[in-house]
Every structure is written in C-alpha cells, then in structure tokens.
Amino acid sequence: MFNEKELILEAKHVTRRFPAAGGRELIACNDINLKFYKGKTLGLVGESGCGKSTFMRFLVWLDKPSEGEIIYHGKDITKLKGKELHKNRQNIQMVFQDPSTSFNPKMKIRDIVCEPLLNYHRIKPSEKDATARRLLEMVELPGDFADRFPHNMSGGQRQRVAIARALALEPEIIVMDEATSALDVSVQKSVIELITRLQREKDITIGFICHNLGLVQSFSHQIAVMYLGNIVEVMPGENMAQVCCHPYSKALLDAVFDTKMDFSKKIEPIKGEPPSPLDVPTGCPFQDRCEKCMEICRKEKPRLTALSPEHEVACHLFAKGERA
Amino acid sequence: MAMLEIKNVDISYGNNVTVKDCSLTLGQAEICSIVGESGSGKTTVIRAVLGLLAGGGKVTAGDIVFEGRSLLKNSKKEWRQLRGHDISMIFQDSGAMMNQTRTIGKSFVEYIRTHEQLSKKEAWEKGAEMLERMRLPDGDRIMRSYPFQLSGGMRQRVGIAMGMTYQPKLLLADEPTSALDVTTQAQIVRQMMELRDEYGTSIILVTHDLGVASYMGDKIVVMKNGRIEDKGNRDHMLYETENTYTKMLLDAVPSLGGRRYV
Numbered sequence: 292m293f294n295e296k297e298l299i300l301e302a303k304h305v306t307r308r309f310p311a312a313g314g315r316e317l318i319a320c321n322d323i324n325l326k327f328y329k330g331k332t333l334g335l336v337g338e339s340g341c342g343k344s345t346f347m348r349f350l351v352w353l354d355k356p357s358e359g360e361i362i363y364h365g366k367d368i369t370k371l372k373g374k375e376l377h378k379n380r381q382n383i384q385m386v387f388q389d390p391s392t393s394f395n396p397k398m399k400i401r402d403i404v405c406e407p408l409l410n411y412h413r414i415k416p417s418e419k420d421a422t423a424r425r426l427l428e429m430v431e432l433p434g435d436f437a438d439r440f441p442h443n444m445s446g447g448q449r450q451r452v453a454i455a456r457a458l459a460l461e462p463e464i465i466v467m468d469e470a471t472s473a474l475d476v477s478v479q480k481s482v483i484e485l486i487t488r489l490q491r492e493k494d495i496t497i498g499f500i501c502h503n504l505g506l507v508q509s510f511s512h513q514i515a516v517m518y519l520g521n522i523v524e525v526m527p528g529e530n531m532a533q534v535c536c537h538p539y540s541k542a543l544l545d546a547v548f549d550t551k552m553d554f555s556k557k558i559e560p561i562k563g564e565p566p567s568p569l570d571v572p573t574g575c576p577f578q579d580r581c582e583k584c585m586e587i588c589r590k591e592k593p594r595l596t597a598l599s600p601e602h603e604v605a606c607h608l609f610a611k612g613e614r615a
Numbered sequence: 616m617a618m619l620e621i622k623n624v625d626i627s628y629g630n631n632v633t634v635k636d637c638s639l640t641l642g643q644a645e646i647c648s649i650v651g652e653s654g655s656g657k658t659t660v661i662r663a664v665l666g667l668l669a670g671g672g673k674v675t676a677g678d679i680v681f682e683g684r685s686l687l688k689n690s691k692k693e694w695r696q697l698r699g700h701d702i703s704m705i706f707q708d709s710g711a712m713m714n715q716t717r718t719i720g721k722s723f724v725e726y727i728r729t730h731e732q733l734s735k736k737e738a739w740e741k742g743a744e745m746l747e748r749m750r751l752p753d754g755d756r757i758m759r760s761y762p763f764q765l766s767g768g769m770r771q772r773v774g775i776a777m778g779m780t781y782q783p784k785l786l787l788a789d790e791p792t793s794a795l796d797v798t799t800q801a802q803i804v805r806q807m808m809e810l811r812d813e814y815g816t817s818i819i820l821v822t823h824d825l826g827v828a829s830y831m832g833d834k835i836v837v838m839k840n841g842r843i844e845d846k847g848n849r850d851h852m853l854y855e856t857e858n859t860y861t862k863m864l865l866d867a868v869p870s871l872g873g874r875r876y877v
Contacts, residue, residue: 332877338796339767446653475652475823480867487876502797505826506869510876532871546801548826549870550853558830560801564766 293328293513293601299463299496300327300350305359307345317568319345320356321520324595327464330494334511334528336504336543338565342520343500347466350498351385352376381411384457388469390449394441400427400452401437407459426455430485447478451485458489464496471506483510505547508532513601516540519565519576522595525603536598537606538581575607583608617642618817619664619785624677626656626663628670634659634841637677641785641834644815648832650825650864656841657821661787664819665704666694681785700730703783707790709774710762719765719773720758726777741780749776749806768799772806779810786810786818792827804831825868829853837861 307320319342327333335343348354349361349369360367363382371379384407387393394403401423408414414422424434430451441449450470457465467486471479487510490497501507507514511528516539524537532544542561561580572578575588587607595603596610617640626634634656641647649657662668664679666686679686681702689697698704706712713722723742724735733741743754749772751757762770771791778786788807792800804827810816822828828835829849836846837860845858852861 338798476825476867477652477864480869483869483876490877503869504797505871508871509869509874512877528877529875530872543797544871546797547871548801548804548824548830550825550829550865550868551870552826552830554830554849558801558805560805561798562802564768564799 293326293331297329297331298326299329299364301325301362302346302349303360303362305346305349305356305361307342307349307354308357311569315569318520318571319568323359323522325515325522325525327496327498328512329463329496330490331512332490332497332499332510332528334499334501334507334514335517336501336507336514337517338502340565340568341517342568343517344468346517347385347468347498347500350383350464350466352380353385381407381460382462383464383466384460384462385466385468386450386453386457386470389473390446390453391441393453394449396441398440399437400439400441400444403441403452404437404456404459407456411460413460422459426459427452429458429489430455445478447474447482450474450478450482454482454486454489458493458495461493462495464498466498466500468500469502470499472501472503479506486510503547504531504543505549516543519568519571521576521605523577523605525595525601527601534602536609537604538583538608539577542580575605618645618682619819620678620680621660621664622678622680624660624663624679625675626659626668626672627675628668628672632675632841633672634663637843639836639843639846641817641819643784644811644817645834646811646818646820646832647834647836648820648822648828649836649838650822650828651838651844652823655838657838658789659841660838661704661789661819661821664785665698665702665787667704695729699726699778699783700781701783702785702787703778703781704787704789705771705774705778705791708767708770708794709777710765710767710770712774713762715762718759718761723758723777727780730781742776745776745780746773749773749779750802751776767795768802771795771799771803775803775806775810779814779816782814782816784817786816788818788820790822791820793822793824800827807831825864826870837864 302323302325305320305323309317309319311317323346337343349356355369361369401419404423404426405419423437427434427436432451471482508528508531514526514528514531515522516524518539524540526534546560563580574590575593578584578588593605593607595605597603619641621637621639624637625632637660651657663674674687720739724738727738727741743758746754746757751772792803820831832849835849835852837844839860845856845861
C-alpha cells in the first residue's frame with residue numbers, strides 16, 4: 292500500500308526535551324520515527340499530554356526538536372533558516388482545533404483566506420475578491436461569506452474557513468490538530484467528508500491528531516498510537532480494530548462508545564491515569580496500567596518491532612515479531 | 616409513580632422562548648439521555664429542573680414536579696435543602712464550579728456543613744471517605760489540594776463524589792465527560808452506571824456524544840431548536856425510529872469497522 296517512492300516526509304529519532312524545575316527534564320517526544328506518504332493520512336492518537344501535538348508542531352516550525360531530524364524531500368527541515376525557511380513554510384500548513392481563536396476577530400473572511408497568498412505575493416490585492424470566492428466555494432461555503440467576520444459564522448463554517456486558509460497555498464502536507472473535536476457529530480461528519488474529498492482531488496498528505504479512535508480509523512491510511520512521548524504502535528488504518536495488538540491500543544479501542552456496540556457488555560476501562568511525564572518509569576512506559584505486565588517490562592524498554600511491513604509494535608509480548 | 620415529571624414546559628430568556636413544550640418523565644433508577652446539537656436547549660432543560668437558569672431565564676408555562684411536589688413554587692430555603700441533597704448536578708468541568716483559591720477540602724466541608732450538623736473535623740473525614748469511595752486514592756491528600764492541581768478526570772471524580780455525598784435521588788449530569796480523554800471518559804461512564812446500580816439513583820445525562828448517550832440511557836430524548844424532536848426507549852431510537860433528524864444524527868457517529876471515507 293505504501294510505496295517508498297511516495298515517501299515525502301520522514302521523522303527520524305525526533306526527541307524533544309523541556310527543562311523543568313529542579314534541574315529535571317521533561318521528555319515530551321522520545322525517539323519518534325514516522326513516515327508520511329504522498330496523498331495519505333497519518334492519524335496520531337493518544338491521551339492528552341502524550342506529546343502528539345508537540346510532535347506535529349515540529350512539522351510547521353512552531354517548535355524545534357532537541358534531537359533528530361525531519362527529512363522533507365531530502366532536506367532536514369529543522370535546520371532551515373531565513374529565506375529558505377520562509378519559502379518552505381508554504382508546503383506545510385496547519386488547521387487548529389478551535390477555529391474561533393485561530394482567527395483575528397477583526398479581520399474579514401476575505402482577508403483571512405487571502406492573507407497567506409498575499410504574504411507570498413502569489414496574488415495582487417486587486418484579485419482578492421475573486422480568490423476568496425474561489426477558496427470559499429472549494430470548501431462548500433457561499434462566496435458571499437467573504438464579507439463576514441469570524442463571529443458571524445457557526446463553528447463548522449469557521450472550521451471550513453480554516454481549511455480554506457490552510458489550502459490557499461496548495462501545500463503538500465496539512466497538519467490538523469483535533470480539527471473536528473470542537474464540532475457536533477453531524478457537522479464533524481460533513482467536515483470529514485470535505486477533507487477526504489479535497490485530499491483525493493489535490494493529493495494532499497494529512498497529519499491528523501485525534502483522540503477518538505472511532506473517528507480516526509474511518510479516514511486514516513496509517514495510525515500511530517502514542518503514549519507518554521513514545522510511539523507504541525504503528526498500523527494500517529484499514530481493519531485496525533482487528534490488527535491492533537498493543538495493550539494500550541486495545542484499551543483505547545475498548546473506550547470508544549458507538550451506537551452499534553453491545554450495550555449489555557460492562558465496559559472495562561484501564562485503571563488510573565498516565566504517570567507524570569517528569570518521572571517516566573524505567574522499562575515500558577505503560578507498565579503500571581497494563582494487565583499483561585511481565586517482569587521484563589519493568590526493566591527493559593520495548594522497541595518498535597515489525598510484525599508485518601506496515602505494522603510495528605513496541606511491546607515485549609510481541610518482541611519476537613510474532614503474534615502472541 | 617414517576618419521580619420527576621416535566622410537563623409541557625416553556626422556558627424563556629427575556630422575550631425569547633428558548634425551550635418550547637418540553638415534556639419528560641423519569642422513574643426511579645432510570646437513566647435518560649438528552650442529546651442534540653449545541654444550542655438545542657438541552658442544558659437549559661436540566662438547569663430548569665434545579666432552578667438554576669442563567670441570566671434571568673424563567674419557566675413561563677407548564678410545571679416541573681419532583682416526587683409529587685411542584686419545584687417551581689419552592690422558596691429559597693426549600694431550594695437550599697433540595698439542591699445537593701435530593702437533586703445534585705455534575706458539570707462539564709467540576710473544577711470550574713469550585714472556588715479556585717480554596718482547597719477541595721474547604722469547599723467540601725462547607726457543602727457538608729450546609730446540609731448536616733457536623734464539626735469541621737467530622738465533615739472533613741466524611742468528605743475524604745466519600746472521595747475514596749469514588750476511587751480517588753488518598754482522599755486526605757486530595758482534600759488538601761487545590762482544583763488546579765488535579766487532572767481533568769480527578770476533578771470530575773471530585774465533582775461526582777460531592778454530588779453523591781447525600782445519595783441524591785436524582786443526578787443531573789451536564790456533559791460530564793465531554794472534556795475528558797476517551798480512557799477517562801470510559802472510567803467516568805462506568806462509575807456513573809455503578810451509582811445507578813448501587814444506590815438506585817436516577818440520572819439525566821445531557822451530552823452530544825450519541826455513543827455515550829446510547830450506552831448509558833434507558834431512554835433517549837433528541838432535542839432540536841428548543842423542541843423535543845424525538846424520544847423513546849433506546850432500542851426504539853436506535854433501530855426503529857422513523858424520524859429523519861434522529862437518523863441523520865445516528866448516521867454521523869463514527870463507528871469502529873463502520874464506514875470508511877478512504
């Protein structure tokens with residue numbers, strides 16, 4: 292399914308440390324290796340505070356990793372500076388979770404969606420009207436919305452404007468940080484339909500952060516599960532409910548409520564909460580909440596091991612590359 | 616006899632009628648989920664039950680009857696005895712309902728002492744015990760913490776512990792899990808189901824998550840633009856309903872192994 296020639300961005304051993312009080316260190320991302328393919332969606336799942344947003348922010352230069360490199364078309368983008376950085380920013384754009392706080396409330400929609408284009412001198416100010424109309428129609432909004440302010444629109448409409456703004460520069464990669472979690476289910480569905488349609492038409496790569504596995508599996512080509520700064524499982528999005536095998540991914544799956552589930556079944560949530568990222572236990576990060584915790588889990592940290600070409604898991608249960 | 620009856624209630628803010636002709640009955644140990652998009656008036660309905668309508672909201676028609684007595688004629692004193700004793704509420708973020716500059720213990724002790732004549736020490740012990748019953752390890756430490764020192768899931772459990780101190784007959788839950796992670800959400804959902812099984816508490820759950828609503832609710836009420844669009848038992852609502860709006864909402868819920876867009 293994934294052709295190595297289609298690989299456009301690769302994160303290699305990305306680590307981010309933040310200094311903390313008392314000379315300690317907080318490791319938000321620990322040795323992350325992920326690959327993004329042309330026109331495919333990578334869903335990144337995990338609980339809050341597991342470092343998924345921290346990682347995605349590296350891609351749009353909102354932050355820099357402490358170690359490791361991110362290769363985009365053969366170049367390490369974490370080392371870019373000045374003019375080259377400015378030029379490269381066009382290729383990777385971002386959609387934020389809360390569209391009402393990611394817009395300037397005093398700007399009209401026309402100025403919001405055209406700002407990136409003006410910034411890169413791709414259009415003349417006189418072309419603003421026509422461009423705004425074209426962009427709004429692309430995200431299925433009436434062109435007249437160009438005259439509105441963000442507060443005159445509903446949450447779903449604002450999120451569409453945010454998508455239009457991110458797509459204005461025709462980037463190769465879009466990062467979406469929980470782009471649908473502030474929306475109602477019916478609106479969420481239409482936004483997902485829009486995103487997938489645009490992805491097909493323009494062959495865009497999407498990095499999607501989400502904590503709802505039910506949602507993320509419905510449109511991701513590959514899914515990475517993150518826990519306490521570590522990637523614990525990378526798997527294909529199709530049939531993920533059947534193939535996932537890390538105890539944490541399974542726990543996340545069990546925690547999904549949907550309308551077709553068996554209601555008489557008692558839910559068995561995993562106990563407790565993730566430990567503070569300041570004192571991650573030695574060994575497997577998931578050990579204290581894992582039912583299958585063994586002696587080795589307390590001593591040695593499991594590495595990502597390939598079960599199949601597209602499926603990797605970091606768990607001692609599968610250390611020999613076979614299913615238990 | 617139904618424990619709570621909401622009879623043809625209209626609720627207005629100023630001259631705007633926000634909720635129109637809302638009727639609902641709830642029996643002992645029953646869970647009713649109210650679902651709907653934002654702005655459909657679901658929170659307004661349960662706030663009206665507790666007499667807590669914000670910004671001059673008023674019940675302008677109909678009646679709300681709790682155990683045979685109309686709630687609308689309650690005096691301030693009667694409300695004080697009822698709230699937190701017979702009817703409790705859990706909010707979306709229980710941390711925000713507490714005073715940020717006071718420890719959980721201080722708020723909890725004050726709450727207990729409004730309803731019961733206990734010394735501060737006894738009230739503190741009662742609070743700590745209640746926290747431990749709600750699966751918060753080391754209740755004493757939590758009583759000494761400030762709301763911002765706890766995680767979202769822990770704060771929500773503190774809210775449930777406070778709400779359950781007097782084993783209320785009716786628990787109103789306003790989006791109790793919307794701000795939480797999926798794993799924490801599952802823990803809280805399970806805990807609320809146990810409340811019903813152990814104490815026979817009736818629950819009205821307001822949520823926009825249809826998955827949680829159908830897992831927990833015996834009955835489901837769908838609201839749209841301030842009116843009840845559709846209501847019925849869970850199985851009826853999920854499989855038999857003819858209502859197009861309900862069907863549209865159900866269809867929009869992403870489900871595992873369900874529709875894929877790519």
